[in-house]
Amino acid sequence: MGVKGKAAVAIVVLLFFLGFMWLQGSLDYQWGSCLKSYNQINRPPQFSNVSEADSPEDRATLRFCPGHKFQISALLSHLLAAPVSTNDVLLRPYLASWDELIKFMEALGPMVGLISQEIETKTSIIRDLARREAATSDEGELGLDGGIGHGEGQGMAENSLEAPGNAYISVRSMIRTELSRGLVDFQRTTESGCRTLLRLHRALLWLQGFLMKLAESPLDGQLRNPAELCREAYQHTLAHHHTWFVRRAAEIAFIAMPERGFFYRLVCVTNQEEASVVLNRVVRAIGEVYDRTQGALEEHRMLDLP
Numbered sequence: 001m002g003v004k005g006k007a008a009v010a011i012v013v014l015l016f017f018l019g020f021m022w023l024q025g026s027l028d029y030q031w032g033s034c035l036k037s038y039n040q041i042n043r044p045p046q047f048s049n050v051s052e053a054d055s056p057e058d059r060a061t062l063r064f065c066p067g068h069k070f071q072i073s074a075l076l077s078h079l080l081a082a083p084v085s086t087n088d089v090l091l092r093p094y095l096a097s098w099d100e101l102i103k104f105m106e107a108l109g110p111m112v113g114l115i116s117q118e119i120e121t122k123t124s125i126i127r128d129l130a131r132r133e134a135a136t137s138d139e140g141e142l143g144l145d146g147g148i149g150h151g152e153g154q155g156m157a158e159n160s161l162e163a164p165g166n167a168y169i170s171v172r173s174m175i176r177t178e179l180s181r182g183l184v185d186f187q188r189t190t191e192s193g194c195r196t197l198l199r200l201h202r203a204l205l206w207l208q209g210f211l212m213k214l215a216e217s218p219l220d221g222q223l224r225n226p227a228e229l230c231r232e233a234y235q236h237t238l239a240h241h242h243t244w245f246v247r248r249a250a251e252i253a254f255i256a257m258p259e260r261g262f263f264y265r266l267v268c269v270t271n272q273e274e275a276s277v278v279l280n281r282v283v284r285a286i287g288e289v290y291d292r293t294q295g296a297l298e299e300h301r302m303l304d305l306p
Contacts (some may be wrong), residue, residue: 130168209233
């Protein structure tokens with residue numbers, strides 16, 4: 001293998017390694033090279049082009065895209081199902097939304113797809129916590145006293161997230177339960193559901209910002225490059241929680257971002273006007289879920305969990 005080939009392999013390995021640390025706000029524990037961020041960087045930036053909830057876009061019908069793993073119609077459906085009561089979020093549709101967002105990232109190519117692997121790990125953590133909670137309360141009913149084949153465990157985890165009384169049925173029920181049981185550590189890293197949710201929460205803001213920028217109208221008749229838009233969204237969100245080293249790796253990953261026409265095909269539209277309608281509707285749905293989650297985490301001072 002030549003020098004160039006070895007260099008390419010080294011870059012891929014490096015990005016793969018960093019992908020697993022992408023969502024970690026606690027990377028300073030490994031490198032100790034960054035000061036702890038202030039609380040205010042956890043607050044979402046104000047996006048000015050979000051339309052009101054009763055706008056014409058809300059009445060638009062999203063299409064099913066034949067041959068695509070990622071379905072923006074499924075994403076919207078899960079997002080709309082997540083808010084419950086006045087200030088809570090159901091975890092099952094919330095995690096189902098992430099399942100679609102993972103497919104979205106994987107569709108953008110191997111470099112960006114590496115990030116989705118860490119996100120999938122975190123959704124699995126919460127699902128596993130829900131399954132174990134249900135198993136503790138009713139092992140016989142869930143059939144956990146027998147063998148579990150591949151795929152059955154996933155189905156049980158999903159059912160657990162809807163079981164009445166399960167601590168992991170919603171964001172606020174999870175927070176209350178883990179605090180009462182002393183499972184949330186404000187000083188060191190743990191795999192609590194609350195800490196895991198915070199990492200997903202930060203990544204959701206990044207993706208919301210990216211989709212919002214993709215929905216923007218042309219500036220002086222020119223549409224901006226998606227790689228540039230994704231970089232900007234990252235710099236205003238996840239970059240605040242990453243070390244210099246990881247931020248530089250992110251810049252490399254964004255270079256491989258597909259061109260805008262790819263995104264049109266991905267969401268089954270033919271031009272920017274149609275894309276704006278579809279994407280703005282999803283952005284608003286993400287915003288509702290994000291704001292409710294933000295309120296719950298902020299209320300319990302969990303925005304800086306290590």
